[in-house]
Amino acid sequence: MIAPRPYALLAEITYRCPLHCPYCSNPTQVRNDQELTANEWTRVIREAAALGVLQIGFSGGEPLARRDLAELVRAAREANLYTNLITSGIGLDDDRVGALHDAGLDSVQLSFQSDETGLADEIAGARAHQRKLNVAAKIRAEGIPLSLNFVIHRRNIDRLPQLIELAETLGAERVELANVQFYGWAFLNRAALLPTREQVVRAREIATAAKARLAGRIDIFYVLPDYYETWPKPCLNGWGQRYLTVNPIGDVLPCPTASSAIPDLRFENVRGRALDWIWRQSESFNRFRGTEWMPEPCRSCPQREIDFGGCRCQAALLTGNAATTDPVCTLSPNRSVVDEVLRDLNSSSDHPPDWTYRINPNGIQ
């Protein structure tokens, strides 16, 4: 299949992070390589723009852990990209907001763990909540558009009304209430994080009502908990169609979770290859591009150009084979894997187990 042009680059500039969220989608193990330098990133950004990319998201880890972030933002603006910072805010509570704004930063997506300090700091595994509130105020004062992001899970899903209220108070333009997706650390901690069916039903009602109430003021995006769905999410709008991710050490990924979820996929590195070649020619980008790779029931399914067979990483994590139908799909022969997880959780009255906090990759500098 001929490669289309990509629209957005997710630049995971570091996996270091001062927080330890148990739902972090970062890989649980990373190679012990040097992070890309600012010069290398500048080259990647230019190559991405030449390929057709119009937007860049600086993410991590915590992107602010890199002191040269403003330089990278400037390089992205010079390449005419729309720049978005995806951050926990820790590291922004000094004069860096102004520097980033001057460099041309277009918008910030700030994540919160909860609305209450105690719970928020418990989830983050660090004292962070109060600092985040200050950071939100600084971003607003600087006039940069602000979106809030909450990862929703068993421990904070009942606080949806309060989370939305926090977004209102902080003057956010958008709020994303994203049910946790099970990759990386979240997959490891699934039993502690997956909400109950009852919680999910209630949350959906609250989100729908808030969306209507705040229409025109705050855009609310509610990301469904896909284990409880009947059809899979249209992952990435199709593999190798619109998005690419470059991780801290320069591996180019069709999807940010692919490096840990699909161990038999070999990724190319920007240190060895041009981005254009990787996007168009590499095995990793072509393996699941289009519909050729699909097994039944996807292959003959009318939905195949709509959901693309769901998520390859989820298929890999739940069935051991990335080239199968996403087990969330009700037509998947492996749907029972998901149903069993839901049955175990919803039939037990035990407390959820403790989670394991995300730790920082060692060796990465």
Place this chain on the structure above:
Amino acid sequence: MQTPTIAGSAQPRLARGVRLQTDPQTGNSVLLFPEGVLELNETSMEILARCDGQTVSEIIQSLAEEYDIDPKTLAADVREALADLQQRKLIELT
């Protein structure tokens, strides 16, 4: 469908955080905003290019002159396009 009512004196501007630029791959105009990209058709592009402080009436007048169309015919289309962009929070009316 009911014609959305936007006052002729309103001044549409790009919302904060929204950028209008040319897509070098296609030569067409696109709006860039936090969640994505909107590829513009010619009508929206011509309207947005005028969202620089001009009032809705002025925008209609200027388009009518450029395309040699009766402003009355144009008005409903322009208002509808603006209402749609406002709904998506891509423009603000002041």
